[in-house]
Amino acid sequence: MSAGNSSRRQFGVAAPPLFWLGLFFLIxxxxxxxxxFAESAIGIPPYISPLQFGEGGVSLHPxxxxxxILAEDSLYLRAFLNSLGFAGGATVLCLLxxxxxxxxxxxxxxxxxxTLMTLVILPFWTSALIRVYSWMGxxxxxxxxxxxxxxxxxxxxxxxxxxxxxxxxxxLVYGYxxxxxxxxxxxxxxxxLTLLEAAAxxxxxxxxxxxxxxxxxxxxxxIAGSLLVFVPAVGEFVIPDLLGGPSTxxxxxxxxxxxxxxxxxxxxxxxxxxxxxxxxxxxxxxxxFLRGKERG
Amino acid sequence: MAAVSxxxxxxRIENVTKQFDGKLAVNDISLSIEQGEFFALLxxxxxxxxTLLRMLAGFEQPSAGRIVIDGADMTRVPPYERPVNMMFQxxxxxxxxxxxxxxxxxxxxxxxxxxxxxxxxGEMLDLVQISALAGxxxxxxxxxxxxxxxxxxxxxxxxxxxxxDEPLGALDRKLREQTQFELVRIQRQVGITxxxxxxxxxxxxxxxxxxxxMESGKLRQVGTPGxxxxxxxxxxxxxxxxxxxxxxxxxxGHESGMLTVASPETGCVIEIANTEPVPAGTEVAVAxxxxxxxxxxxxxxxxxxxxxxxxxxxxAYLGEISIYRVELPSGATIRVSLLNAERLxxxxxxxxxxxxxxxxxxxxxxxxx
Numbered sequence: 001m002s003a004g005n006s007s008r009r010q011f012g013v014a015a016p017p018l019f020w021l022g023l024f025f026l027i028x029x030x031x032x033x034x035x036x037f038a039e040s041a042i043g044i045p046p047y048i049s050p051l052q053f054g055e056g057g058v059s060l061h062p063x064x065x066x067x068x069i070l071a072e073d074s075l076y077l078r079a080f081l082n083s084l085g086f087a088g089g090a091t092v093l094c095l096l097x098x099x100x101x102x103x104x105x106x107x108x109x110x111x112x113x114x115t116l117m118t119l120v121i122l123p124f125w126t127s128a129l130i131r132v133y134s135w136m137g138x139x140x141x142x143x144x145x146x147x148x149x150x151x152x153x154x155x156x157x158x159x160x161x162x163x164x165x166x167x168x169x170x171x172l173v174y175g176y177x178x179x180x181x182x183x184x185x186x187x188x189x190x191x192x193l194t195l196l197e198a199a200a201x202x203x204x205x206x207x208x209x210x211x212x213x214x215x216x217x218x219x220x221x222x223i224a225g226s227l228l229v230f231v232p233a234v235g236e237f238v239i240p241d242l243l244g245g246p247s248t249x250x251x252x253x254x255x256x257x258x259x260x261x262x263x264x265x266x267x268x269x270x271x272x273x274x275x276x277x278x279x280x281x282x283x284x285x286x287x288x289f290l291r292g293k294e295r296g
Numbered sequence: 297m298a299a300v301s302x303x304x305x306x307x308r309i310e311n312v313t314k315q316f317d318g319k320l321a322v323n324d325i326s327l328s329i330e331q332g333e334f335f336a337l338l339x340x341x342x343x344x345x346x347t348l349l350r351m352l353a354g355f356e357q358p359s360a361g362r363i364v365i366d367g368a369d370m371t372r373v374p375p376y377e378r379p380v381n382m383m384f385q386x387x388x389x390x391x392x393x394x395x396x397x398x399x400x401x402x403x404x405x406x407x408x409x410x411x412x413x414x415x416x417x418g419e420m421l422d423l424v425q426i427s428a429l430a431g432x433x434x435x436x437x438x439x440x441x442x443x444x445x446x447x448x449x450x451x452x453x454x455x456x457x458x459x460x461d462e463p464l465g466a467l468d469r470k471l472r473e474q475t476q477f478e479l480v481r482i483q484r485q486v487g488i489t490x491x492x493x494x495x496x497x498x499x500x501x502x503x504x505x506x507x508x509x510m511e512s513g514k515l516r517q518v519g520t521p522g523x524x525x526x527x528x529x530x531x532x533x534x535x536x537x538x539x540x541x542x543x544x545x546x547x548x549g550h551e552s553g554m555l556t557v558a559s560p561e562t563g564c565v566i567e568i569a570n571t572e573p574v575p576a577g578t579e580v581a582v583a584x585x586x587x588x589x590x591x592x593x594x595x596x597x598x599x600x601x602x603x604x605x606x607x608x609x610x611x612a613y614l615g616e617i618s619i620y621r622v623e624l625p626s627g628a629t630i631r632v633s634l635l636n637a638e639r640l641x642x643x644x645x646x647x648x649x650x651x652x653x654x655x656x657x658x659x660x661x662x663x664x665x
Contacts (some may be wrong), residue, residue, distance in 0.1 A: 049559065142528060162663055190387065192386070194384055194386055194388040195380075195388050195391075196386035197353075197355055197375070197388065198382075198384060198389075198390070198449075199385070199401070200354075200355075200374070200375040200376045200392075201353055201354075201355075201375050201376070201380075201381055201382045201450075202374050202376075202401050202402035202405055202449070202453065203377075203402055203405035203406060203453070204401075204405045205376050208405070212401075213390060216392045217391070217392060
């Protein structure tokens with residue numbers, strides 16, 4: 001009786017998130033998955049569903065052509081690799097820039113920390129789109145930087161700062177840096193500083209103590225921050241669309257084009273499914289690594 | 297009070313002062329500690345004992361003064377270059393390392409050979425009797441086990457000086473007593489000079505060879521546990537160490553080493569043997585330990601110095617001893633403790649009985665400050 005009660009209560013607690021996940025993730029994903037195995041057609045909707053409802057019930061006719069296209073046309077592979085490269089690079093850069101910032105904030109006087117963290121989050125108060133647009137204004141050939149450099153006599157011709165590899169990476173790092181700093185700050189701030197005294201007491205110099213104590217203890221923050229930057233950066237659409245060029249094709253942009261320019265829903269869905277797999281693998285690896293760490 | 301440091305002492309703290317934002321945490325302390333001593337810094341919280349310990353470790357810099365360890369001036373030497381190790385109150389075990397890695401951490405900093413490290417770590421774990429836990433992470437240890445790991449980690453480098461910050465503070469009562477004896481055993485075995493900070497007088501008394509009592513950043517008394525208990529030099533020390541009855545009064549005379557004090561509180565003349573002469577009329581206090589007062593139904597023979605009559609108000613049975621609280625006609629209360637072995641053999645006292653209290657002239661301690 002009581003066991004039945006408690007399991008019912010457990011289900012009660014789990015039900016709302018399960019319902020949420022089912023409604024807003026599993027069902028849409030199942031739809032996308034279905035369309036990924038459909039054949040493109042002219043009509044509304046613009047595909048032939050692999051699920052056919054006939055007299056003998058439901059029959060399945062999956063079509064693998066979309067994935068074949070992904071495999072054969074090097075455009076998709078390049079877009080995937082570009083996305084991984086851009087996102088990976090942005091993650092590393094965010095870590096290199098964000099770690100010292102998070103560290104400095106976590107070690108600042110306690111009365112300062114809240115203010116400093118507010119400053120980190122402050123850019124979010126402005127729309128991301130507007131912030132990306134303003135980067136265009138800063139980077140374009142007659143933009144702020146080039147005007148300053150030319151006026152100061154350092155260069156004669158404007159530097160190509162926009163619509164290239166540099167501007168996309170800059171935009172990603174700028175846009176996602178707070179997502180790296182937040183989890184890093186949290187782990188660094190709660191760290192017991194007596195541990196560093198203990199390390200020093202045992203003959204460990206400050207730099208070594210950082211490498212042996214602080215860095216390993218902040219690993220959960222590093223992993224969380226990296227995922228928070230990497231995952232959305234892979235699928236990023238606005239930044240490569242506005243700051244990028246033909247050479248900086250990313251998978252989010254490809255998806256957009258397939259869907260809205262080519263109206264090829266099945267291929268767009270196949271791209272989305274492939275992208276999801278691309279993201280689930282690193283997350284799974286990270287989690288496996290974290291669990292292993294905990295078990296020692 | 298601050299003894300002039302002997303030049304030969306192993307650890308010399310010379311006129312050390314520490315200010316935090318203009319506040320004196322440690323005020324001009326000088327102290328000499330010999331090699332192999334088990335020395336306790338004892339005092340209430342906020343007395344500066346932990347600050348002094350942290351200056352010995354190198355985590356704080358003295359605002360003035362010098363710290364010399366084994367002849368070398370350590371005042372400005374950073375912690376990682378001092379031949380000193382510390383056992384932290386919170387233990388400060390590295391959570392991402394196993395017990396063996398924690399204990400071996402200090403040796404790895406010295407770049408020792410792996411085999412040597414393994415052997416030394418093994419010896420240390422044996423010494424503190426936790427060899428079976430070598431592969432565990434600190435999160436899976438009990439408080440007592442963590443304490444042992446912390447001790448092993450601090451001892452493994454064979455420091456010249458081991459600092460212990462409230463080493464038993466986080467342990468429960470039973471484990472605490474057991475660990476006290478164990479710390480003394482280990483200290484004898486390794487022969488390292490221990491400086492322990494504690495606010496618990498029992499802890500200091502039972503472990504230390506010498507104790508420094510601190511109050512508000514100053515040293516109040518330095519001595520063996522016996523000296524500090526039997527001959528406290530101030531009201532503060534007498535009151536801080538153990539239970540005490542304190543009577544205030546005025547000196548009335550001094551004759552062949554015997555000082556007489558008139559104390560209206562007790563209603564009797566208090567005689568104190570073997571004291572230096574004190575001018576008559578001086579305001580003083582007399583401290584008498586509860587176990588040095590005897591309890592009787594009848595008045596003691598002879599003159600009635602050091603004897604008062606009162607009413608027994610409370611009897612608290614504490615197992616090995618009982619505490620009696622006797623109210624005097626003046627309203628003051630005197631505390632008397634008797635061993636229960638004696639009490640059960642003698643006449644039993646009852647509450648609200650009229651009793652006589654008396655103590656010998658050697659029992660009282662004259663306190664002028």
